[in-house]
Amino acid sequence: MGFTSxxxxxxxxxxxxxxxxxxxNRQEFKQAVLDALxxxxxxxxxxxxxxxxxxxxxxxxxxxxxxxxxxxxGDLRLAGLNEDLRTLFELxxxxxxxxxxxxxxxxxxxx
Amino acid sequence: MLHLPSDVTRIExxxxxxxxxxxxxxxxxxxxxxxxxxxxSEALSNAIRYGNxxxxxxxxxxxxxxxxxxxxxEVSDEGPGFNPGELPDPxxxxxxxxxxxxxxxxxxxxxxxxxxxxxxxxxxMILRRA
Numbered sequence: 001m002g003f004t005s006x007x008x009x010x011x012x013x014x015x016x017x018x019x020x021x022x023x024x025n026r027q028e029f030k031q032a033v034l035d036a037l038x039x040x041x042x043x044x045x046x047x048x049x050x051x052x053x054x055x056x057x058x059x060x061x062x063x064x065x066x067x068x069x070x071x072x073x074g075d076l077r078l079a080g081l082n083e084d085l086r087t088l089f090e091l092x093x094x095x096x097x098x099x100x101x102x103x104x105x106x107x108x109x110x111x
Numbered sequence: 112m113l114h115l116p117s118d119v120t121r122i123e124x125x126x127x128x129x130x131x132x133x134x135x136x137x138x139x140x141x142x143x144x145x146x147x148x149x150x151x152s153e154a155l156s157n158a159i160r161y162g163n164x165x166x167x168x169x170x171x172x173x174x175x176x177x178x179x180x181x182x183x184x185e186v187s188d189e190g191p192g193f194n195p196g197e198l199p200d201p202x203x204x205x206x207x208x209x210x211x212x213x214x215x216x217x218x219x220x221x222x223x224x225x226x227x228x229x230x231x232x233x234x235x236m237i238l239r240r241a
Contacts, residue, residue: 023156024120053145055152056217060210067208084145091220092213093202 003029012043012111014104017051021058030061042074043111047104049080059094066098079107113173115155117163122155129175138179139240146221147182150236153214154186162188162232185235192231
């Protein structure tokens, strides 16, 4: 379980979630994004290709980061959700709140 | 029966332990991988954070009964309990941007039956597959 980040040539910070995004590690994830925002990053892509599951705390962190990033004039997009994660976003109607792409490549084109 | 300390970093380990055991016996793997994992994770998170208030001296108990087609997971804490009927709908447009309040909602949609004890400090989650 962990997070890796890399910078796309277009200036998008791509954060890959490996494992779970849940109550036990959400603060670590949140702080990593806030630190990057503080350092001047404005384009964020969270890649869930290697993610097992997300709980409501993980969803909550994404909601609060999305607002924070928008308030700073930035953009947060999501990609790589498997069938289970898609279902989770649909059940909570958060699919209407986030820009979600099938792949990180598709999401990067949208920035 | 499992007993966990009030420490959210222990949730993943407990969920995996239960899920791995259930996977070997239950007929539907997606139910374990998705419904069970998330529902149990939510119930443990609520019990530790809200029920026990993160008090390290308090514990959470997990009891799981299962067969090939039915799973019953009960999570109880040492807190004063709460009224699940008072929770707002997190999918309401006014609530959508709220980072909190999706735990019980998710449980209610991921399992087939949810029961609370009278005090409101124990939740029983039942999944059935034909």
